[in-house]
Amino acid sequence: MIHTSPSRPPDADAVAGGPGPSVTQLQATVAEAFSKRFGQPARWFVAAPGRVNLIGEHTDYNDGFVLPMAIERYVVMAAALRAEVPPAPPTARFYSAEFDEMTEFGLEQGSRPSASTSWSNYVQGVVAGFAAEAIVPPSFDAAVLSTVPVGGGLSSSAALEVATATLLEAVTGHQLPANRKALLCQKAEHEYAGVPCGIMDQFSSVFGRENALMLLDCRSQEMEYVPLASEEVTVLITNSNVSHQLDDGAYAQRRAQCHTAAAALRVGSLREATLQQLNAQRSQLEEHCYRRARHVIAEIARTTQAAAAIAAQDWKTTGQLMYESHASLRDDFEVSCPELDILVELAQEIGVEGGVYGSRMTGGGFGGCTVSLTRTADVEDIRQALLARYEARTGIRPHGFASRPARGAFVMQP
Ligand code: ADP
Numbered sequence: 001m002i003h004t005s006p007s008r009p010p011d012a013d014a015v016a017g018g019p020g021p022s023v024t025q026l027q028a029t030v031a032e033a034f035s036k037r038f039g040q041p042a043r044w045f046v047a048a049p050g051r052v053n054l055i056g057e058h059t060d061y062n063d064g065f066v067l068p069m070a071i072e073r074y075v076v077m078a079a080a081l082r083a084e085v086p087p088a089p090p091t092a093r094f095y096s097a098e099f100d101e102m103t104e105f106g107l108e109q110g111s112r113p114s115a116s117t118s119w120s121n122y123v124q125g126v127v128a129g130f131a132a133e134a135i136v137p138p139s140f141d142a143a144v145l146s147t148v149p150v151g152g153g154l155s156s157s158a159a160l161e162v163a164t165a166t167l168l169e170a171v172t173g174h175q176l177p178a179n180r181k182a183l184l185c186q187k188a189e190h191e192y193a194g195v196p197c198g199i200m201d202q203f204s205s206v207f208g209r210e211n212a213l214m215l216l217d218c219r220s221q222e223m224e225y226v227p228l229a230s231e232e233v234t235v236l237i238t239n240s241n242v243s244h245q246l247d248d249g250a251y252a253q254r255r256a257q258c259h260t261a262a263a264a265l266r267v268g269s270l271r272e273a274t275l276q277q278l279n280a281q282r283s284q285l286e287e288h289c290y291r292r293a294r295h296v297i298a299e300i301a302r303t304t305q306a307a308a309a310i311a312a313q314d315w316k317t318t319g320q321l322m323y324e325s326h327a328s329l330r331d332d333f334e335v336s337c338p339e340l341d342i343l344v345e346l347a348q349e350i351g352v353e354g355g356v357y358g359s360r361m362t363g364g365g366f367g368g369c370t371v372s373l374t375r376t377a378d379v380e381d382i383r384q385a386l387l388a389r390y391e392a393r394t395g396i397r398p399h400g401f402a403s404r405p406a407r408g409a410f411v412m413q414p
């Protein structure tokens, strides 16, 4: 890893609070970062969005449903073939403006991840996936810029992987079927970053569509678009800016408890269980396992109900389901934290009259973001009220931005 002098784009910090710059603006910024770094103009430009999950939390590894959308925050990349005599065997150099770091690695099969989980691993994992498909580009250079907050649960990692895959497609002229591309990126995250993630993040970044959410069945890996064309509502994301490392094993423990509950109910996964079945077995189950399972079974049902409510433009019902999801994650699954609870309470205080239909924590928990469904006309007022009141109560400065459902990864015209 080579450290270079700071050259983070000037607007990289500014975007954290307000609406992000347009993709066209980002393209101009990354083009400049590229030519400054590599001394020639870029030839290819790609973008891949982050995502937010509207409802369906901790359901993915229980074969359930999730309901994410891609957000108007992107990882963008600019690239060109190596200007000077290319090295043999071929290598790629990636410069991340976010980390102000350059990494270089081989493009042929066999390039192994570095021991530390550096950002370079995500990129290398995708390159290795392409190499395994016998798709190897010639030596090239790339610059990476992002408006997806890093580590905030909005999947900057999947956006980075999917942007890399989209770039490799552009450079080599080989397009992968979209499904394979998403799975290849997921595999990169498993094997090169050591994160055993589900399919939601990479699928969202690949398949995102304007004016639509994605109802993703994690059992069949099938996906259905749920239209959210009405301009009446906007999704507001607020980042609590806390990340509690209370217990590293919390995630593994929740998975194990879900597994234990499913085994006790004699089903392959909690997707196949009903609340009636669960309640009938209550005396057989340890209390924690019972409550974890109650969350998962109810949350899977809420997710399909929310998809139907959104399709019917029934914002109140959708919002109610979001509040129920939060309460269940807080009380039964126990993955919330005081800061997330405060953000949801503050949203609830603003209420439907003030333009908030519903709000909940989103992502794995113990910090990160909340997602709220808001009336578009009020969203900026709501954003400012939430941020100011949260800071007054916690002393922590949060971030927030509004987003409509965005388009999945794409190649931009130079
Ligand atoms: P999340 O996906 O929720 O943002 P993760 O911990 O899964 O959080 O992924 C964050 C990691 O992804 C970072 O630590 C870094 O390794 C990588 N990453 C994200 N954005 C960038 C970027 N712009 N440049 C380089 N690496 C990035």
Ligand code: MG
Binding pocket: 155, 156, 157, 158, 201
């Ligand atoms: Mg991630």
